[in-house]
Amino acid sequence: MTKKIATREAYGEALKELGKNNKDIVVLDADLSKSTKTAKFKEEYPERFINVGIAEQNLIGTAAGLATAGKIPFASSFAMFATGRAFEIIRNSVAYPKLNVKIAATHAGITVGEDGASHQALEDISIMRTIPNMVVINPADAVEAKEAVLKAAEYNGPVYIRLGRSKVPVIHDENNYEFEIGKGILLEDGKDATIIATGVMVAEALEARNKLAEEGIDVRVIDIHTIKPIDKEIIINAAKETGAIVTAEEHNIIGGLGSAVAEVLAENQPVPMERVGVKDVFGQSGKGDELLEVYGLTAEKLVKAVKNVIKRK
Amino acid sequence: MEKHQELKKIANTLRKDIIKMINAASSGHPGGSLSACEIVTALYFKEMKIDPQNPNWEDRDRFVLSKGHGAPVLYAALAEKGYFQKEELMKLRKVGEMLQGHPDMKGTPGVDMSTGSLGQGLAVANGMALAGKLDNKDYRVYVLLGDGEVQEGMIWEAAMFAAHNRLNNLTVFLDHNGLQIDGKNREVMNIEPIDKKWEAFGWHVIKIDGHNFEEIFKAIEESKGVKDRPTIIIANTVKGKGVSFMENKVGWHGSAPNDEETEKALDELGGEA
Numbered sequence: 001m002t003k004k005i006a007t008r009e010a011y012g013e014a015l016k017e018l019g020k021n022n023k024d025i026v027v028l029d030a031d032l033s034k035s036t037k038t039a040k041f042k043e044e045y046p047e048r049f050i051n052v053g054i055a056e057q058n059l060i061g062t063a064a065g066l067a068t069a070g071k072i073p074f075a076s077s078f079a080m081f082a083t084g085r086a087f088e089i090i091r092n093s094v095a096y097p098k099l100n101v102k103i104a105a106t107h108a109g110i111t112v113g114e115d116g117a118s119h120q121a122l123e124d125i126s127i128m129r130t131i132p133n134m135v136v137i138n139p140a141d142a143v144e145a146k147e148a149v150l151k152a153a154e155y156n157g158p159v160y161i162r163l164g165r166s167k168v169p170v171i172h173d174e175n176n177y178e179f180e181i182g183k184g185i186l187l188e189d190g191k192d193a194t195i196i197a198t199g200v201m202v203a204e205a206l207e208a209r210n211k212l213a214e215e216g217i218d219v220r221v222i223d224i225h226t227i228k229p230i231d232k233e234i235i236i237n238a239a240k241e242t243g244a245i246v247t248a249e250e251h252n253i254i255g256g257l258g259s260a261v262a263e264v265l266a267e268n269q270p271v272p273m274e275r276v277g278v279k280d281v282f283g284q285s286g287k288g289d290e291l292l293e294v295y296g297l298t299a300e301k302l303v304k305a306v307k308n309v310i311k312r313k
Numbered sequence: 314m315e316k317h318q319e320l321k322k323i324a325n326t327l328r329k330d331i332i333k334m335i336n337a338a339s340s341g342h343p344g345g346s347l348s349a350c351e352i353v354t355a356l357y358f359k360e361m362k363i364d365p366q367n368p369n370w371e372d373r374d375r376f377v378l379s380k381g382h383g384a385p386v387l388y389a390a391l392a393e394k395g396y397f398q399k400e401e402l403m404k405l406r407k408v409g410e411m412l413q414g415h416p417d418m419k420g421t422p423g424v425d426m427s428t429g430s431l432g433q434g435l436a437v438a439n440g441m442a443l444a445g446k447l448d449n450k451d452y453r454v455y456v457l458l459g460d461g462e463v464q465e466g467m468i469w470e471a472a473m474f475a476a477h478n479r480l481n482n483l484t485v486f487l488d489h490n491g492l493q494i495d496g497k498n499r500e501v502m503n504i505e506p507i508d509k510k511w512e513a514f515g516w517h518v519i520k521i522d523g524h525n526f527e528e529i530f531k532a533i534e535e536s537k538g539v540k541d542r543p544t545i546i547i548a549n550t551v552k553g554k555g556v557s558f559m560e561n562k563v564g565w566h567g568s569a570p571n572d573e574e575t576e577k578a579l580d581e582l583g584g585e586a
Contacts, residue, residue: 065440
């Protein structure tokens with residue numbers, strides 16, 4: 001049985017580690033520190049933890065000001081509010097002056113579960129991806145999330161890190177894992193088609209690969225943790241070598257990974273492609289796993305999509 | 314000799330530069346730039362601890378022009394202070410040039426924060442002030458808010474935050490000229506009683522004539538003595554101050570004077586020199 005850990009837990013751990021070695025790290029939250037796990041940082045370094053209350057615009061603006069004075073602020077809230085409510089502050093006060101602000105948002109996607117549509121950010125990747133200077137990272141598991149946070153702190157400029165509420169399978173080996181911003185990871189090789197997945201869908205992609213292998217279909221699986229800048233090379237090579245692409249994301253199929261990959265393919269190496277994701281609808285209340293089923297974010301749906309795309313080759 | 318004679322001369326020079334650069338750009342915001350000339354002059358030419366040779370000096374006082382459309386007054390002051398050549402002013406708002414329509418901290422030496430979208434500057438200033446506290450630095454952070462700008466909800470998020478965190482190294486000026494694009498504040502969206510609102514949010518409030526250097530400096534001194542809270546100086550000003558046909562005329566919020574109007578304005582301000 002694979003170990004399951006929420007990526008937000010890894011975020012909290014990474015912050016603790018960062019705070020110990022770097023006094024410039026400051027953490028801001030908007031009254032959700034227990035949920036976002038920034039409370040772990042607060043316990044260790046209360047003097048460098050700032051609660052702005054329920055005020056996401058002020059959360060980002062204050063982080064921008066701290067960054068102008070040499071601090072490395074990590075600002076956290078739920079993905080919906082961090083990217084939605086504070087969008088224009090992120091654009092004008094963080095990204096335009098390219099300030100060193102990290103926005104680490106938790107509770108992204110449909111797996112928020114019971115809280116329902118108002119809290120299920122399915123457009124955050126899309127929103128953040130359109131802002132110049134912004135790096136967008138969507139880790140697949142706890143190992144990747146921790147490394148992403150550590151690397152984001154080293155990078156000088158705005159970064160959006162998308163984290164989840166629910167426990168997800170640990171697919172990477174922490175003793176043998178390297179994270180580089182903008183570099184996709186080839187998890188499994190294959191020749192018939194490629195599944196390019198991000199976030200929680202990477203685990204589903206691996207499961208789909210196993211199911212397809214039983215039917216004699218050999219699928220490549222790529223983990224794209226950085227949606228922007230996207231790893232064009234790994235995508236183009238996959239298109240050239242396998243001739244068919246399926247994308248998988250826990251996000252609206254408009255504007256997210258599927259769109260980013262489609263852009264690369266259309267301009268460089270057009271091949272048949274299918275997008276698996278939330279099909280431009282709002283979510284609803286329910287358990288995370290149930291919702292993944294309801295909205296078609298499963299290994300079974302990926303198997304179907306791969307078979308479809310291979311037919312179109 | 315009359316007090317603050319030198320500063321009055323500088324404020325007048327800034328006014329002339331504002332008129333000239335907006336005329337050259339054929340666009341820009343003269344009204345709210347002219348209303349803030351004494352406040353900006355007081356800060357840049359007497360009060361603030363800054364070094365034009367070292368614009369990013371860590372220990373400098375900071376200035377956030379939250380009402381970013383007042384960029385011309387800031388640019389005029391920075392050029393006069395020696396952050397860059399005065400010739401730059403005549404290239405305002407032109408393609409490929411340094412001086413953007415609204416302040417760009419990455420492109421212009423001396424600009425401490427990129428602004429332009431109203432309501433965002435106070436939160437940023439809070440971050441700067443907080444960083445100063447964390448690092449035990451004694452710099453101060455100054456902000457210029459527009460009065461229409463306080464209609465933005467984010468201002469009040471930030472106001473709450475500054476008081477909660479006792480940011481006594483923060484001094485805000487409210488350029489209270491009473492006008493915004495669509496008319497009088499009172500008619501568009503009443504902000505009064507503005508002093509009581511800030512008091513209720515936990516700020517030290519001072520009311521002054523924003524064109525009187527004596528009162529500006531007295532208020533700044535008073536704000537530096539406040540130990541447990543931020544200060545807002547509500548500066549009553551005249552939009553378009555110094556140019557008779559622009560004073561209190563809402564139409565001059567965001568329109569450029571033509572050549573004839575420019576000549577007339579410069580004449581009133583004492584001519585070219």
